[in-house]
Amino acid sequence: MTLALTDVVLTYPDGDRTLTALDHVSLTVAPGEFAAVVGPSGSGKSSLLAVAATLITPSEGTVSVAGQDVSRAGQAARTRVRRDHIGIVFQQANLLPSLTALDQLLVMAHLAGESPRTASSRARELLLAVDLGGKEHKRPHQLSGGERQRVNIARALMNSPAVLLVDEPTSALDHRRGEQIVSLLADLTQKNDLATVMVTHDLATLAMVDTVLSMSDGRLSEGAATQVA
Ligand code: ADP
Numbered sequence: 147m148t149l150a151l152t153d154v155v156l157t158y159p160d161g162d163r164t165l166t167a168l169d170h171v172s173l174t175v176a177p178g179e180f181a182a183v184v185g186p187s188g189s190g191k192s193s194l195l196a197v198a199a200t201l202i203t204p205s206e207g208t209v210s211v212a213g214q215d216v217s218r219a220g221q222a223a224r225t226r227v228r229r230d231h232i233g234i235v236f237q238q239a240n241l242l243p244s245l246t247a248l249d250q251l252l253v254m255a256h257l258a259g260e261s262p263r264t265a266s267s268r269a270r271e272l273l274l275a276v277d278l279g280g281k282e283h284k285r286p287h288q289l290s291g292g293e294r295q296r297v298n299i300a301r302a303l304m305n306s307p308a309v310l311l312v313d314e315p316t317s318a319l320d321h322r323r324g325e326q327i328v329s330l331l332a333d334l335t336q337k338n339d340l341a342t343v344m345v346t347h348d349l350a351t352l353a354m355v356d357t358v359l360s361m362s363d364g365r366l367s368e369g370a371a372t373q374v375a
């Protein structure tokens with residue numbers, strides 16, 4: 147499995163008590179599998195992604211990314227795994243306002259120490275793959291919300307990740323553009339053999355994913371629960 151969480155418990159300090167955000171969560175996602183996580187606000191969806199992204203170390207349980215157990219790894223090893231194997235797409239595109247679409251992607255490669263030439267051809271390829279071939283020199287304010295989210299997705303793929311983690315990618319978009327983004331994610335998941343986990347509120351898009359999981363009070367179960375907010 148490309149991504150495997152086993153019996154993960156995550157607690158946050160909450161005054162003199164603790165809050166259990168993830169309660170014995172297990173999850174496996176195979177290459178080419180598109181999994182969606184639905185569930186009410188506060189149920190632990192973003193916490194799940196943060197643990198899978200190696201940004202937070204769980205209190206209990208194991209996390210394995212691309213065959214490496216990262217749950218007990220140190221900061222440097224986790225950063226390396228994240229840089230080499232994980233793509234992250236947050237809800238807001240968080241693009242740098244002064245940079246063109248192409249440069250948003252090149253910054254990532256520069257940080258990773260890649261050669262500018264390799265990076266540039268890869269960045270152009272990715273912008274084509276997200277249907278922004280003609281817009282590589284546009285800055286964020288010259289792009290629509292959906293286009294910005296596509297730049298965001300292309301940027302997350304710059305390191306050729308094995309795992310793609312996406313938190314509510316459609317929340318700032320209208321319904322039609324939201325569907326286009328999810329359809330794009332499904333397509334990229336297949337073509338790049340990604341293990342993709344997407345948190346979403348948008349039940350209409352669940353027809354496009356392989357696996358639906360529901361989060362409720364920190365517990366994860368298969369299928370769409372009847373009540374999702
Ligand atoms: P969701 O993404 O489903 O809305 P979250 O994972 O953001 O849920 O939050 C799950 C629970 O953990 C909530 O009760 C939230 O208030 C709490 N929580 C999230 N992040 C933190 C944090 N950094 N410190 C303390 N509590 C947090």
Ligand code: MG
Nearest residue numbers: 188191192193
């Ligand atoms: Mg959230």
